[in-house]
Amino acid sequence: MKPKINAEECIGDGICEEICPEVFELRDDGLAYVIDEDPPENLNDKIEESVEECPTSAIIIEDAE
Numbered sequence: 001m002k003p004k005i006n007a008e009e010c011i012g013d014g015i016c017e018e019i020c021p022e023v024f025e026l027r028d029d030g031l032a033y034v035i036d037e038d039p040p041e042n043l044n045d046k047i048e049e050s051v052e053e054c055p056t057s058a059i060i061i062e063d064a065e
């Protein structure tokens with residue numbers, strides 16, 4: 001499961017980082033970034049939760065196996 005963030009949609013509320021700080025990081029520029037582009041499978045649930053909770057649907061999963 002390879003998450004990406006559409007920077008044009010991100011409003012920087014940091015919800016994804018709160019849910020899964022192993023993968024998402026909110027930076028000083030007010031945008032969230034993916035810090036682990038190929039995270040281990042045991043984080044899949046948290047990544048999916050981040051996708052669901054992101055208010056602007058900015059998180060995209062490239063391979064939702």
Ligand code: SF4
Binds near residue numbers: 009014015055057059
């Ligand atoms: S939850 Fe969505 S809008 Fe909020 S910081 Fe993360 S990617 Fe950006």
